[in-house]
Amino acid sequence: LKREPIRLRDKLALFSEQWSPKIVAEANGHHIKLAKIEGEFVWHSHEDSDEVFLVVHGEMIVELRDQAIPLGEGDLFVVPKGVEHRTVAARECHVMVLNQAGTVNTGKAGGPLTADGDDWI
Amino acid sequence: LKREPIRLRDKLALFSEQWSPKIVAEANGHHIKLAKIEGEFVWHSHEDSDEVFLVVHGEMIVELRDQAIPLGEGDLFVVPKGVEHRTVAARECHVMVLNQAGTVNTGKAGGPLTADGDDWI
Numbered sequence: 001l002k003r004e005p006i007r008l009r010d011k012l013a014l015f016s017e018q019w020s021p022k023i024v025a026e027a028n029g030h031h032i033k034l035a036k037i038e039g040e041f042v043w044h045s046h047e048d049s050d051e052v053f054l055v056v057h058g059e060m061i062v063e064l065r066d067q068a069i070p071l072g073e074g075d076l077f078v079v080p081k082g083v084e085h086r087t088v089a090a091r092e093c094h095v096m097v098l099n100q101a102g103t104v105n106t107g108k109a110g111g112p113l114t115a116d117g118d119d120w121i
Numbered sequence: 122l123k124r125e126p127i128r129l130r131d132k133l134a135l136f137s138e139q140w141s142p143k144i145v146a147e148a149n150g151h152h153i154k155l156a157k158i159e160g161e162f163v164w165h166s167h168e169d170s171d172e173v174f175l176v177v178h179g180e181m182i183v184e185l186r187d188q189a190i191p192l193g194e195g196d197l198f199v200v201p202k203g204v205e206h207r208t209v210a211a212r213e214c215h216v217m218v219l220n221q222a223g224t225v226n227t228g229k230a231g232g233p234l235t236a237d238g239d240d241w242i
Contacts, residue, residue, distance in 0.1 A: 005190050006197040027171035027199045028221060030149065050148035056195070069126050074177070076127040078148045098219070100149060 008034060008056055012094055014121050019113045021097055021105055022121035031101045034121070038092040043084055044107035049100035051079045058093030062086075129155060129177055133215055135242050140234050142218055142226055143242035152222045155242070159213040164205055165228035170221035172200045179214035183207075 011024050011034055019041065021033035037060060053062060054076045062069045062077050063086050069077050079085045087095075106114045132145050132155055140162065142154035158181060174183060175197045183190045183198050184207050190198050200206045208216075227235045 003185070003188060003190055003198070005192050006199075007193075008195045008197060025173065025197060025199050027173045027219065028151065028202075030151070032173065032197070052146065052148045052153065064124070067124060069124055071126050072128075074129045076129060076146060076153070077124070078127075078146050081149075098148065 008096065011121055012036070012056070018092065019105070020115045020119065022119050024121060026101065029101050030098055031103075033097045033099075035095050035097055036092055037087055037089045037095060040088045041086045042106055042109050042111050042113055043086045044105075044109035045082055045084045046079075046099065046103050046107050047082055049103045050081050051085075051103070052096075052098040053077050053079070053087070054096040054098075056094045056096055058089065058091060060087055060089040060093040060095060063088055129217065132242055133157070133177070139213070140226070141236045141240065143240050145242060147222065150222050151219055152224075154218045154220075156216050156218055157213055158208055158210045158216060161209045162207045163227055163230050163232050163234055164207045165226075165230035166203055166205045167200075167220065167224050167228050168203055170224045171202050172206075172224070173217075173219040174198050174200070174208070175217040175219075177215045177217055179210065179212060181208055181210040181214040181216060184209055 018036045021035040023031045023033050025032040055071045059072050139157045142156040144152045144154050146153040176192045180193050
């Protein structure tokens with residue numbers, strides 16, 4: 001087994017779809033994903049998983065019901081399980097997301113932005 | 122509760138000790154840590170946790186017994202649980218590490234590089 005580094009920049013170059021997280025690694029039952037986001041996501045929460053965001057390129061905002069957390073490149077934020085949130089980006093932003101394997105991107109909110117939760121790249 | 126972004130660069134500016142991982146966030150029973158490394162670490166493994174490395178600044182090598190994985194900025198690698206490894210950096214490298222809360226940096230190898238596993242910054 002030849003193990004390779006996972007180069008986030010190379011992985012990001014492999015897709016252009018927005019709001020469609022791609023899994024790049026698994027560790028301890030968690031998935032590490034990359035997503036390209038622009039505009040406003042739907043309000044949702046994840047009942048069973050905290051969710052970690054780390055901005056790789058650009059700027060985004062994690063909106064909670066009572067506050068907005070602006071994130072730039074190299075900034076990290078953890079949305080606790082059960083807390084309603086949505087992500088917003090004025091221009092395309094590239095973000096690394098960590099949550100438990102099987103976590104649906106839209107939680108129970110559903111809708112057209114619901115992504116395939118097992119999309120490896 | 123006013124939630125704040127976690128700025129990795131700001132956190133890195135708060136300490137200078139090498140081989141002394143600082144916890145910056147917790148999610149689903151896992152710790153996200155920052156470490157400054159230079160030189161060679163001790164060979165060890167973690168029996169209960171995969172370990173994720175993401176290079177924030179600089180270059181490092183994750184050595185396994187049968188191969189070496191060079192990582193630059195923005196490169197990620199997962200060492201599976203139970204796999205012997207050590208990290209090596211010719212010059213100081215800043216790395217984000219994710220593993221299960223309570224994971225000891227030196228595994229069962231112990232020795233002088235064993236760090237306090239509950240060192241938040």
